[in-house]
Amino acid sequence: xxxxxxxxxxxxxxxxxxxxxxxxxxxxxxxxxxxxxxxxxxxxxxxxxxxxxxxxxxxxxxxxxxxxxxxxxxxxxxxxxxxxxxxxxxxxxxxxxxxxxxxxx
Amino acid sequence: xxxxxxxxxxxxxxxxxxxxxxxxxxxxxxxxxxxxxxxxxxxxxxxxxxxxxxxxxxxxxxxxxxxxxxxxxxxxxxxxxxxxxxxxxxxxxxxxxxxxxxxxxxxxxxxxxxxxxxxxxxxxxxxxxxxxxxxxxxxxxxxxxxxxxxxxxxxxxxxxxxxxxxxxxxxxxxxxxxxxxxxx
Numbered sequence: 001x002x003x004x005x006x007x008x009x010x011x012x013x014x015x016x017x018x019x020x021x022x023x024x025x026x027x028x029x030x031x032x033x034x035x036x037x038x039x040x041x042x043x044x045x046x047x048x049x050x051x052x053x054x055x056x057x058x059x060x061x062x063x064x065x066x067x068x069x070x071x072x073x074x075x076x077x078x079x080x081x082x083x084x085x086x087x088x089x090x091x092x093x094x095x096x097x098x099x100x101x102x103x104x105x
Numbered sequence: 106x107x108x109x110x111x112x113x114x115x116x117x118x119x120x121x122x123x124x125x126x127x128x129x130x131x132x133x134x135x136x137x138x139x140x141x142x143x144x145x146x147x148x149x150x151x152x153x154x155x156x157x158x159x160x161x162x163x164x165x166x167x168x169x170x171x172x173x174x175x176x177x178x179x180x181x182x183x184x185x186x187x188x189x190x191x192x193x194x195x196x197x198x199x200x201x202x203x204x205x206x207x208x209x210x211x212x213x214x215x216x217x218x219x220x221x222x223x224x225x226x227x228x229x230x231x232x233x234x235x236x237x238x239x240x241x242x243x244x245x246x247x248x249x250x251x252x253x254x255x256x257x258x259x260x261x262x263x264x265x266x267x268x269x270x271x272x273x274x275x276x277x278x279x280x281x282x283x284x285x286x287x288x289x
Contacts, residue, residue: 075187101145
């Protein structure tokens, strides 16, 4: 009986966590995610400025932030974008963070 | 005998989530001082471009706060020190002064934008300081102070010493790395 309860708890937990604070990533990590990946590249030459924008999610219930290219470029005072990288962090589906970093002039 | 093995297995299964959580907490706290996640570097024609991500928050009176990030192109002498200042009122900032023990860096600030951020206003400013002048600021472990000169006087912002020790040590590590990579 105890085993059945335990199994039920595990399945419920797995189902709940699978739809929790997940964040898009090129490679998935169920327990922990910390991935840097490319987002976009332009033909503009060189970069001497950079800007960052973030969005976070807690338990997949609350998600806030402005992780747009516009916000990141604005934060760095960038008018010509060279390339954009994304950083993804996720912990057990409890916490997820998506960061966009824009490089340019 | 079989019962005791079953019990032991059951107990270890019950403890498994705890061990996973403990492992994650320990690994995350251990990585707190890892610098690889705190900056990025890109090789370019005219040197290496470094971006030191947003650092810990300084706090002032009336729930004002400030955080900053640093960009640096290795072929240049000066680094870009961008900061966001959060206040309920519009503040016209002229210059920024970084003070740590006997070290002092004063630079003029140029406005990027001011826009609403929750109940406050985010004042985004950019400054340019000599990279070699910024290094000593992060070498000091004593409580630093950031002073913003405004048209109506000045605003001072502080950070807790414990928090500063972590920030300064990891930023210093990154700066040491940059200096090391610059030397032929």
